[in-house]
Amino acid sequence: MRTILTITFAIFDIAFIIIFTFLSNLVAPVPFKGIVEVPKGSATKIITHFSTAYTNFTPLDPHILDRLGKVQSGYLDIGSEDLTKIDFLYKLTTAKPAIMDITLIPGETTIVFLKELAKNKNLDFIKLESEYNATAPFYEGFLIPETYHMAKGLDEKGIIKNLVEKSNQIHKSLSKKLSDDNKTKWLEIITKASVIQKEAADADEMRVVSSVIDNRIKKGMKLQMDGTLNYGEFSHQKVTPERIRNDTSEFNTYIHDGLPKSPVCTVSVDAIKAAINPADTEYLYFMRDKKTGKHVFTKTLKEHNEQVRIQRKLSN
Known part of the structure; x- marks a missing residue:
């Protein structure tokens, strides 16, 4: 009986350590914020892409990402706040495209x-x-x-x-x-x-x-x-x-x-x-007025030529 209890407690200890490690890993901070680029492909490919900047992803993370939802490829705006890993994975499934x-x-x-x-x-x-x-x-x-x-x-x-x-x-x-x-x-x-x-x-x-x-x-x-x-x-x-x-x-x-x-x-x-x-x-004619930047519109060539003369005089 004592041996059974010892084994049971050992199993609980191991399970607790595994669960604690798993949860600690999920709430660990990640370096991602702002606009991130998400590649096309599977959850595994996406996690591999982000592993170049953060090495503490685990083989379980692609499965978690799949459970959380569908990820859009392209540039996503995940916000400016510091994120934990689980926050980051969730953001990947809910963030809007960067515009x-x-x-x-x-x-x-x-x-x-x-x-x-x-x-x-x-x-x-x-x-x-x-x-x-x-x-x-x-x-x-x-x-x-x-x-x-x-x-x-x-x-x-x-x-x-x-x-x-x-x-x-x-x-x-x-x-x-x-x-x-x-x-x-x-x-x-x-x-x-x-x-x-x-x-x-x-x-x-x-x-x-x-x-x-x-x-x-x-x-x-x-x-x-x-x-x-x-x-x-x-x-x-x-x-x-x-x-x-x-x-x-x-x-x-x-x-x-x-x-x-x-x-x-x-x-x-x-x-x-x-x-x-x-x-x-x-x-029939128009000439830009150098003073206003707008045009002076005229009906006859004589009127137009007079405006040309006036504008040339302004240039001198």
């Missing part, structure tokens, strides 16, 4: 935006542009300028998918609401909006600039707008007399009639609305 913001400014060109995106997010520009070409219905002017929120850690395909899907939703909504949803006509509207975007000093001027475009086209006048030459890689380059003389692309409205055949840049919703609903004016 990154990608901002597209109205008037920027697609190629410049994609190159900046590749540079800032450490991505491959060729992959980005390839994915974009494969999914966007047209290259320039399709992406809608705004701040896009998406999960951090997406690759080139995932980022482009988010950008294209969101932009496509906005295009469909606007085209149905503001026009007859004709794809050819819609591209013409976006093209006009892109010229407005490049030329208008602010949203308040857009409908007036839109009217100038219409008025000049109706009279058979070339648009002769510098902003159309800020296409593609030339987005931020100053338009010089030499560029005007030598650029033979479709975007040179000094030598080609009417609007360009395709958009010049990305366009805001305000520019799209202005393209569809221009102001009712007789203006």
